[in-house]
Amino acid sequence: DSGVTQTPKHLITATGQRVTLRCSPRSGDLSVYWYQQSLDQGLQFLIQYYNGEERAKGNILERFSAQQFPDLHSELNLSSLELGDSALYFCASSVGAGGGYNEQFFGPGTRLTVL
Amino acid sequence: ELKVEQNPLFLSMQEGKNYTIYCNYSTTSDRLYWYRQDPGKSLESLFVLLSNGAVKQEGRLMASLDTKARLSTLHITAAVHDLSATYFCALARGGKLTFGQGTILTVHP
Numbered sequence: 025d026s027g028v029t030q031t032p033k034h035l036i037t038a039t040g041q042r043v044t045l046r047c048s049p050r051s052g053d054l055s056v057y058w059y060q061q062s063l064d065q066g067l068q069f070l071i072q073y074y075n076g077e078e079r080a081k082g083n084i085l086e087r088f089s090a091q092q093f094p095d096l097h098s099e100l101n102l103s104s105l106e107l108g109d110s111a112l113y114f115c116a117s118s119v120g121a122g123g124g125y126n127e128q129f130f131g132p133g134t135r136l137t138v139l
Numbered sequence: 140e141l142k143v144e145q146n147p148l149f150l151s152m153q154e155g156k157n158y159t160i161y162c163n164y165s166t167t168s169d170r171l172y173w174y175r176q177d178p179g180k181s182l183e184s185l186f187v188l189l190s191n192g193a194v195k196q197e198g199r200l201m202a203s204l205d206t207k208a209r210l211s212t213l214h215i216t217a218a219v220h221d222l223s224a225t226y227f228c229a230l231a232r233g234g235k236l237t238f239g240q241g242t243i244l245t246v247h248p
Contacts, residue, residue: 026181055234067227067238080234114181122234127172130182 027051028117028131036137042103045134049096049117055079056098057118057128058090062111073098074121105138112136141166143230145239152218152246160242162211162228171211172236173202174227182227185213218246 027050037043049056058070069082073092084090087105092098102109112135116128142165152158162171170189174182186195188204188211195202199222201214211228223246229236 057234057236059236066240067229069235069237072234074234082235112179116236118234122231126231126234127184127187128236129184132181135179 026129026131028115028129030113030115030131030134032134033132034135034137036139037105038139039105039107041105041138042101043105043136045100045102045113045115045136047098047100047115047117047131049098049115050129053117053119053129054096055118055121055126055128056092056096057116058084058098058100059114059116059130060111061114061133062108064108065111067114070100072122079121102136107138110136110138141168141230141232141237143228143237143239145226145228145242148240148242150242150244152215152244154219154246154248155217157217158215160213160215160226160228160244162213162239164209164211164228164230164237166209166232167206168230168232170231171204172229172231173200173211173213174229176225176227176241178225185226215244218244220246220248222246 029048054075070084072080115131120126173185186202191206193204229238
């Protein structure tokens with residue numbers, strides 16, 4: 025158990041809908057990262073927040089957005105869902121902002137299925 | 140753009156045999172990680188390699204890093220069934236991890 029929690033574990037929804045995935049980082053970690061794992065694209069970095077501020081952005085679609093709240097938990101919002109958005113979404117956390125030795129610890133993931 | 144390539148992508152091994160997974164990358168990075176993933180599960184960190192010539196071992200797995208060749212290897216010694224999983228290498232630059240495609244390892248009796 026990494027100490028990173030994600031809810032829900034599974035989510036099944038329909039095309040065109042909007043969902044919110046939630047992540048709580050390990051105690052003391054200030055950075056939260058979101059990754060998407062799909063058969064087509066593999067494991068891809070989406071976005072990073074550090075202490076409430078967006079720090080780095082990857083291949084995140086415009087239909088997707090994220091935020092980190094004052095208590096450091098983070099939410100990833102996915103809207104206008106398409107079949108291709110079906111994937112496993114991981115959250116990771118780390119102590120620092122990046123660079124140097126700053127290991128990321130991964131949560132259990134949320135499996136999203138879009139029908 | 141940083142590219143990370145693993146090979147092989149599929150590896151079927153007999154128990155007791157040795158094999159190596161290769162991870163090539165295109166540009167410099169802060170550090171290199173190896174992860175294990177069981178089906179439908181999260182990523183488990185195996186090794187972090189920080190500098191050229193770094194070698195780390197845990198049980199039947201040994202990882203090494205050659206930054207000049209931009210190559211890391213994960214060597215499996217005397218494979219056992221419990222090692223069956225998908226193995227990823229990942230490079231860190233700043234806060235972002237860039238992953239290889241993953242190597243699906245199956246160990247047969």
